[in-house]
Amino acid sequence: MKTRDRILLTALEAFSARGVAGVSTNQIADEMEISPGNLHYHFNSKAELIKALYLCFNQDILSYTRTSERPVRTPQELWLLLALSFQLLAKYRFVFRDASYVLNRYPELRRPFATLLRQTRESSQRFCRGLVASGILDADSDTQEALAQGLHLQITQWVGYADLLQLGRVTHQDEQDPFALVEGINQVLHRLHPYLRPEVREAFTKPVPAEVIKEAI
């Protein structure tokens, strides 16, 4: 792996575990056993490094969007699509969890952050429209808009919220709790449930088989 990519990966892991405020670029260089100068050759500031991670997130959202454009036909496909979106947000958990700190500290990152926010919102809107088009949801355009906004909040804030619940249990939080992901998905399904078309309601209300869950997380 190229040094630049190794820096990005190390930073992503460190930010996830200890928060952006708790990690300096020198610590990242230390962890990788490279010199601070070498790191600064690739990213001349912490803000630059964060911005590069935002761009990675952008790319991943675009490839997620391509996947999510295939029509959903079965409850398993819906479940897997939601698992993918939660996993994407979990991978870049620092982005939404530490946003307040990052955007106050580095105002120059507000514009690239706004792009991420717009992309994730459009993705939620497309997701809801897609379920209506597939004949799974019955929702007029106002309801679709309200659902999309609610899901955007639920999906983008879930990982940070689940981290807080973990911290609230006064346990260590380095390990990602797979249960939190299942719970997040179930929350979204519960939100959609009243709008399922009667003819698919039974199929889409049954619990998802354990092997689908195991495959997804």
Add this chain to the structure above:
Amino acid sequence: MKTRDRILLTALEAFSARGVAGVSTNQIADEMEISPGNLHYHFNSKAELIKALYLCFNQDILSYTRTSERPVRTPQELWLLLALSFQLLAKYRFVFRDASYVLNRYPELRRPFATLLRQTRESSQRFCRGLVASGILDADSDTQEALAQGLHLQITQWVGYADLLQLGRVTHQDEQDPFALVEGINQVLHRLHPYLRPEVREAFTKPVPAEVIKEAI
């Protein structure tokens, strides 16, 4: 006002505007035109100061709980109750918005934070049970539990999320946007809507009169 209370108020405002990471106890003393020594006489560390604000939040939640125990009879009462809870979370917006930073930086605050988390969750559960008892919602105990959890996420994360949307618009974020509060309340009402009893549905679906909104925010 006593010096101790003035310190708490100044810290609360500064944390809301600039985030916990962006405010030192010396800056708070500066803003109040008191000496750092005087501030440290009342709070010997930033963690102590945050803990004291947690206790203020605890107290406010308890008095909110007493208000919320009166049965809801009209859509206006429901709207006002939700406005109160959003305002409470907005007053202490730093608590949930900056939690990841605070709990990583000051692990000794995890236990008092856990108390806040438990109190707010119980408050959401009581809110849902209350609406069922008043004959407004029709929901079995599983649905009540799922609704309570969803509302807890929506209400505790809303203010931070609304701040991000503001930042996403690349505007300044010192002023609290009253529209965001109305939108947050509407999101909760939309979440509850499918579970309204048919006999109250029409009344509880009408838009809330502008004077109620004006009075509440």
